[in-house]
Amino acid sequence: MAAAAAPAVGLESPAVIGGPACPAEARFQFGSIDDYEMVEEIGEGTFGVVAKARDRRTGETVAVKWIHGGEGDGEDGAARLRAAVLREAGCLDACRAHPSIVELRGVAADEATGDLFLVMEFVGPSLQRRLTGPFSEAEARACMRQLLGAVERMHGAGTIHRDIKPDNILVGAGGALKLCDFGCASPARPLGKAYPERRTGTTQYNAPEQLMGIRCYGPAVDMWALGCVMAELLIGMPLFMGCAAEDILVQLPMGPEAFDGMLSLAGREVLAGLLSYNPCERLTAADALKHRWFAEEDAAKPPAAKQSTLPRRPCPQQHGIRAAHGGGCLADSQIG
Numbered sequence: 001m002a003a004a005a006a007p008a009v010g011l012e013s014p015a016v017i018g019g020p021a022c023p024a025e026a027r028f029q030f031g032s033i034d035d036y037e038m039v040e041e042i043g044e045g046t047f048g049v050v051a052k053a054r055d056r057r058t059g060e061t062v063a064v065k066w067i068h069g070g071e072g073d074g075e076d077g078a079a080r081l082r083a084a085v086l087r088e089a090g091c092l093d094a095c096r097a098h099p100s101i102v103e104l105r106g107v108a109a110d111e112a113t114g115d116l117f118l119v120m121e122f123v124g125p126s127l128q129r130r131l132t133g134p135f136s137e138a139e140a141r142a143c144m145r146q147l148l149g150a151v152e153r154m155h156g157a158g159t160i161h162r163d164i165k166p167d168n169i170l171v172g173a174g175g176a177l178k179l180c181d182f183g184c185a186s187p188a189r190p191l192g193k194a195y196p197e198r199r200t201g202t203t204q205y206n207a208p209e210q211l212m213g214i215r216c217y218g219p220a221v222d223m224w225a226l227g228c229v230m231a232e233l234l235i236g237m238p239l240f241m242g243c244a245a246e247d248i249l250v251q252l253p254m255g256p257e258a259f260d261g262m263l264s265l266a267g268r269e270v271l272a273g274l275l276s277y278n279p280c281e282r283l284t285a286a287d288a289l290k291h292r293w294f295a296e297e298d299a300a301k302p303p304a305a306k307q308s309t310l311p312r313r314p315c316p317q318q319h320g321i322r323a324a325h326g327g328g329c330l331a332d333s334q335i336g
């Protein structure tokens with residue numbers, strides 16, 4: 001990122017930068033990275049660096065993400081990297097104008113190197129950094145309402161995030177949450193069409209079908225991740241520990257009854273719906289938001305007085321992954 005002032009150069013055509021055309025390129029007019037002055041680095045991940053920056057033209061503070069790698073060297077690597085940046089931008093753009101999804105301001109290019117940068121609204125620290133202890137049920141519910149709203153919008157736009165976790169949720173003014181890092185996001189594939197990658201995202205938040213290597217999955221993987229986030233809000237630590245799929249799989253089943261005493265019945269119903277092993281039975285974002293947990297004034301009433309409002313669908317042995325997959329959604333042959 002250039003630190004010195006430089007005349008703004010409008011890079012309005014992909015041809016100015018070179019490299020093979022990507023379908024997403026047609027949607028973006030590239031600005032110049034010289035329009036942004038780096039203030040400080042605020043985050044570094046496996047594939048990119050995020051910096052707080054100042055827009056020289058308006059004085060506005062923004063976040064600029066430089067995606068540098070994991071895509072290999074040479075022309076092929078550069079082309080793949082470029083496609084990855086534009087895919088992330090395209091997925092973010094598809095979900096624009098939602099208060100709980102980080103806003104993409106544009107794509108900027110470094111004319112000298114050909115590097116592309118995502119320019120976003122600057123939000124604030126990640127939820128990961130704010131999660132220093134358990135949240136109350138009311139706080140967890142307020143967070144989940146926002147996150148489910150974001151995911152409802154994202155899935156409605158045909159996008160799957162595939163890496164929802166506290167590290168990829170930003171906390172803005174007044175505690176407003178915003179989903180960020182669409183680096184693993186993808187347009188949802190038609191039912192039965194496999195994703196090329198064996199597994200994406202972060203193991204502790206991967207759904208059972210992803211952990212098992214099944215490549216034909218759907219938006220329900222994000223709902224499982226939201227269940228993990230909800231549990232993490234309530235216990236103040238990740239629900240599942242370990243880095244390998246095998247480590248997580250042995251920790252399953254992990255029933256919502258473990259939350260007895262810290263969560264109302266309505267809250268446990270939502271958690272159970274999100275952490276349903278069978279992706280076909282997992283709550284959608286829209287259905288979760290309709291649950292009475294979000295309407296109740298006092299979700300902490302004694303659970304005995306309440307009745308379940310979750311639809312009950314027959315699913316024999318629903319506490320076993322294999323049994324759940326035997327329910328007609330995913331066949332063993334889909335295991336990659």
Ligand SMILES: Nc1ncnc2c1ncn2[C@@H]1O[C@H](COP(=O)(O)OP(=O)(O)OP(=O)(O)O)[C@@H](O)[C@H]1O
Nearest residue numbers: 043045046047048050063120121122123124126181
């Ligand atoms: N718009 C933003 N406003 C403020 N901070 C941000 C913004 N976007 C990202 N960050 C910060 O930068 C960190 C890394 O961002 P992001 O997850 O997008 O990068 P990444 O390279 O894909 O990371 P990873 O490899 O860990 O997924 C975030 O956790 C957050 O702390």
